[in-house]
Amino acid sequence: MEKPKVAFFDFAGCEGDQLQVINLEEDLLKVVDAVDIVCFREAMKGHSDDYDIAFIEGSITRRSDENRLKEIRKNAKVLVALGSCASLGGINLLKNFQEQENVRQFVYGDMAHQYETYPARPLSAVVPVDINIHGCPINRNEFAMVFKALLLGKNPDIPNYPVCVDCKIAENVCVFKIDMTCLGPVTRAGCGACCVTEGSFCWGCRGLVDNPNADSEREILAEYGLSLRDILSKFRLYTGFSEVAK
Amino acid sequence: MSSNKIIKINHVTRVEGHGNIEIKIKDGIVEQCRWEVVEAPRFFEAMVRGRKWDELAHITSRICGICSIGHTLTSLKATEAAMRIEVSEQTEKARRILMHAENMQSHILHLGYLVLPDLLGVPSVVPLASTHREQVLLIIRLHRLANEMSDLWGGRTVHPQRPVVGGFAKWPSMQEIETLRQRLEDALPEMETLTSLFRDLAPGFPQFIRETEYIALTHPDEYALYDGNIASTDGGTCSVDKYKEITNEYLVPHSTAKFTRHKRDSYMVGALARFKLNYQHFLPRAKETARTLDLLPTNCNPFMNSIAQLVEVVHSIEDSIRLIDDLLKNGMKDEKPSFSVRAGRGIGAVEVPRGLLFHEYEYNKNGECIWSNCIIPTNQNHANIQNDLEAFVPQIKDCSKEEIELQVEMLVRAYDPCISCSTHCIFI
Numbered sequence: 001m002e003k004p005k006v007a008f009f010d011f012a013g014c015e016g017d018q019l020q021v022i023n024l025e026e027d028l029l030k031v032v033d034a035v036d037i038v039c040f041r042e043a044m045k046g047h048s049d050d051y052d053i054a055f056i057e058g059s060i061t062r063r064s065d066e067n068r069l070k071e072i073r074k075n076a077k078v079l080v081a082l083g084s085c086a087s088l089g090g091i092n093l094l095k096n097f098q099e100q101e102n103v104r105q106f107v108y109g110d111m112a113h114q115y116e117t118y119p120a121r122p123l124s125a126v127v128p129v130d131i132n133i134h135g136c137p138i139n140r141n142e143f144a145m146v147f148k149a150l151l152l153g154k155n156p157d158i159p160n161y162p163v164c165v166d167c168k169i170a171e172n173v174c175v176f177k178i179d180m181t182c183l184g185p186v187t188r189a190g191c192g193a194c195c196v197t198e199g200s201f202c203w204g205c206r207g208l209v210d211n212p213n214a215d216s217e218r219e220i221l222a223e224y225g226l227s228l229r230d231i232l233s234k235f236r237l238y239t240g241f242s243e244v245a246k
Numbered sequence: 247m248s249s250n251k252i253i254k255i256n257h258v259t260r261v262e263g264h265g266n267i268e269i270k271i272k273d274g275i276v277e278q279c280r281w282e283v284v285e286a287p288r289f290f291e292a293m294v295r296g297r298k299w300d301e302l303a304h305i306t307s308r309i310c311g312i313c314s315i316g317h318t319l320t321s322l323k324a325t326e327a328a329m330r331i332e333v334s335e336q337t338e339k340a341r342r343i344l345m346h347a348e349n350m351q352s353h354i355l356h357l358g359y360l361v362l363p364d365l366l367g368v369p370s371v372v373p374l375a376s377t378h379r380e381q382v383l384l385i386i387r388l389h390r391l392a393n394e395m396s397d398l399w400g401g402r403t404v405h406p407q408r409p410v411v412g413g414f415a416k417w418p419s420m421q422e423i424e425t426l427r428q429r430l431e432d433a434l435p436e437m438e439t440l441t442s443l444f445r446d447l448a449p450g451f452p453q454f455i456r457e458t459e460y461i462a463l464t465h466p467d468e469y470a471l472y473d474g475n476i477a478s479t480d481g482g483t484c485s486v487d488k489y490k491e492i493t494n495e496y497l498v499p500h501s502t503a504k505f506t507r508h509k510r511d512s513y514m515v516g517a518l519a520r521f522k523l524n525y526q527h528f529l530p531r532a533k534e535t536a537r538t539l540d541l542l543p544t545n546c547n548p549f550m551n552s553i554a555q556l557v558e559v560v561h562s563i564e565d566s567i568r569l570i571d572d573l574l575k576n577g578m579k580d581e582k583p584s585f586s587v588r589a590g591r592g593i594g595a596v597e598v599p600r601g602l603l604f605h606e607y608e609y610n611k612n613g614e615c616i617w618s619n620c621i622i623p624t625n626q627n628h629a630n631i632q633n634d635l636e637a638f639v640p641q642i643k644d645c646s647k648e649e650i651e652l653q654v655e656m657l658v659r660a661y662d663p664c665i666s667c668s669t670h671c672i673f674i
Contacts, residue, residue: 011286012285012286012288013311014308014309014310014311014312014314015262015263015310015311015312016308016310016311016312016314016404016405017311018311019311019312019355019403019404020311020403020404022355022359023389023393023403023404025386025389025390025393026383026386026390028386029375029382029386032372032375037372040370041257041259041260042259042260042261042262043260043359043360043370043371044259044260044369044370044372045259045260045363045369045370045655046259046369046370058286061286061287061288062286065286090308091293091305091308092288092293094293094294094297094305095289095292095293098292098293098295102292103289103292103293104289106289106291106292106295107287107289107291107292108287108497109497111497114497114499115287115502117286117287117289136308136405137311137402137404137405194401194402194407195401195407197401198401198402198407198408198415198416199401199407199408199410199414199415199416200401200407200408200410200415203304233296233297233298237301237304237305
C-alpha cells in the first residue's frame with residue numbers, strides 16, 4: 001500500500017508546534033517511516049502539491065494569505081490545525097482588540113502603509129478544518145495520538161472536558177486555593193494540566209470546551225477579586241476570536 | 247553555459263520563517279542580489295500594550311518557538327529591571343543553566359537537522375535516517391538531553407512555565423539535578439563523536455571570507471550569555487541601556503523585518519560573534535573542541551557560525567556541570583519570588599542561540615505595560631546577510647544555477663535565521 005503523503009505549512013506563528021513534532025525525537029523516525037513527508041519547509045528542502053494530510057500552524061493575519069490556505073485546502077483530503085494560532089487564532093488575536101491602523105503605526109511608524117495586516121483569525125474562519133490539535137504549544141503526545149488515528153482512518157479522541165479533570169488526575173492543589181486565578185474550569189483538557197503542574201495556572205491556550213459554564217467561571221473570577229476588565233483580558237489571551245465573531 | 251541567470255528562491259528551506267532570495271546575473275555580471283523577508287508581520291510590541299507585568303513573558307515567549315526560553319528570560323529581566331527587582335544567586339544560576347539548555351537544543355537542531363544534510367548532499371535529515379543511522383541517533387540523543395534539561399528547569403521545552411518574574415515558580419529536586427549532572431558528563435564523549443563528524447565534513451563549507459563588525463555581550467568573568475555589556479570587534483563596550491546606539495533600526499521596502507547597522511553598513515550577531523569576542527572564557531573542553539575544528543577567533547567566514555555553535559554546545563555542557571556542582575554544594579532552597587509591583591522602564595539583554603536579544607518595557611503604577619520594544623538577533627543579521635550575498639554571489643557566479651542556489655541557501659542557513667521572530671520590531 002502506498003504511504004499517505006503528509007505536508008506541513010505555516011502562517012503567522014512561532015513555529016513552536018512544528019518544533020514539537022521534531023521534539024518527538026526517536027519517535028519522529030517512526031513518523032517518517034509511516035508516511036511520505038512531501039513538504040516541511042522548516043526541516044526539508046523540496047515541495048510538492050500532492051499530499052493527503054496537511055498540518056498547518058499559525059493564524060491568518062493578511063488577506064493575501066487566504067489564497068495560499070484555500071489552495072492547501074483544495075489539495076488536502078484532511079486538514080489539521082496545529083496549535084492554538086491555527087485552531088483558535090491564538091496570541092495573535094491580541095492585536096484585534098486595538099485599532100488596526102494604530103497597531104501598524106506603532107510598530108512600523110511612517111512606513112506603516114507598506115505592511116499588510118488585518119484582524120488575526122483561526123484557519124476555520126477561512127476554510128473548513130477537519131481536526132484541531134489545540135495548545136500553545138501542542139502536546140507532542142497528543143500529536144502522535146492524532147497522527148496514529150489518522151493513519152488508522154479513525155476519529156481522534158480530543159477531550160471535551162475541562163482542565164480541572166486533568167488537574168485532579170495530576171493531583172495538583174487547586175490554584176484558587178493558593179492565591180492565583182485560573183481558566184482551567186472552562187478550558188479544554190488534554191494537556192495534563194501542564195501549566196498548573198509546573199507552578200503556573202491555566203491560561204486557556206486550548207480554548208473553551210464546547211459548552212463552557214462561562215457565567216460560573218466569571219462569578220468565580222469576580223469572587224477572587226478580578227474586575228470585569230481583568231476577566232475579559234484573561235479570556236482574550238487565547239479565546240478572543242469567538243468574542244469578536246459574536 | 248549561459249552567463250545569464252535568474253534565480254528566485256521562494257521561501258528558503260530548513261530555516262525558521264519565510265525568506266526569499268532573488269539573484270540576476272546578466273552577461274556574467276551580478277546585476278541584482280536581494281535577501282527578502284516576506285513573513286507576515288506580527289506586531290507584538292503593539293499587542294502587549296495594556297497587558298499586566300506577569301503576562302509579558304508568557305506573551306513574548308510566543309515570538310519564537312525555538313528561542314522561547316531566551317525570549318522568556320529576556321522578558322523577565324526587562325520587567326525586573328523596570329520594577330527594580332533583585333533575584334537570588336540561585337535564580338541567576340538556574341537561569342544560566344536554562345539558557346545553556348536552549349542553546350544546546352537550538353544548536354544541535356541547526357547542526358544536525360538543518361546544516362548536516364547540505365554537507366552530506368541530501369535534501370533533509372530523512373534519508374540520513376537510513377544511510378547515517380548512528381549519527382542521526384546520536385544527534386537525536388543530544389537533542390533529547392537538551393530538551394529534557396529544559397523540561398527540568400523550565401517546565402517545558404517550548405514556552406516554559408517555571409521561570410517567572412523574580413525567580414522560579416517551581417524548582418527541580420536535588421535528585422533530578424544529580425541525574426542530569428551524570429547525563430551531561432556522559433554527553434561529553436558523545437560531543438567528541440559529533441565533533442569528529444563535523445571536522446571531517448567542515449571542508450565542505452564554502453571558503454568565503456568577509457570581515458564585518460561582530461557584536462555580542464561580554465562579561466569579565468564568563469562566556470557571556472545571560473548577562474554582560476555590549477561589545478564590538480570594531481572596538482568599544484557599552485552598557486545594555488545604550489542598546490539603541492548600537493542597533494539603529496531602519497526599514498527597507500522589500501522586507502517585513504527591520505534592518506540594523508552600527509559602525510559599518512551591517513554587523514553580525516550569533517555564535518561566531520560570541521566566539522570572537524568571548525574566546526578567552528571558553529572552558530577547557532570547549533577550547534579543545536575549537537582546536538580540533540581548527541576554528542580561531544580571527545575567522546571571518548560566516549559559514550563557520552555553525553562550527554562556532556558546535557564549540558558552544560561543549561561549553562554549555564561544561565558550564566552547566568559547573569553550575570550544578572555549585573547548586574549541589576550550597577543546597578537548593580525552595581525559594582518563592584517576593585517583590586512589589588511598581589512603575590518604571592527596564593531593559594533585558596540576553597545572548598540567545600542566534601545572538602543578542604533586547605526587550606525593553608515601560609510599566610505604569612498598576613503594572614500594565616504601556617510601551618515596549620523588542621530587537622531580535624535575526625533583525626540584526628538581515629543587513630549582514632544581504633552584504634554577504636553581495637560579496638559571495640560574484641565569487642560563485644560562474645557555477646551552475648543549481649549550485650548557486652544551494653550555496654546561497656547554505657549561506658542564509660549558516661546564520662540559523664529565525665525569521666518569524668524578526669518581523670515585528672519597532673523603533674519610533
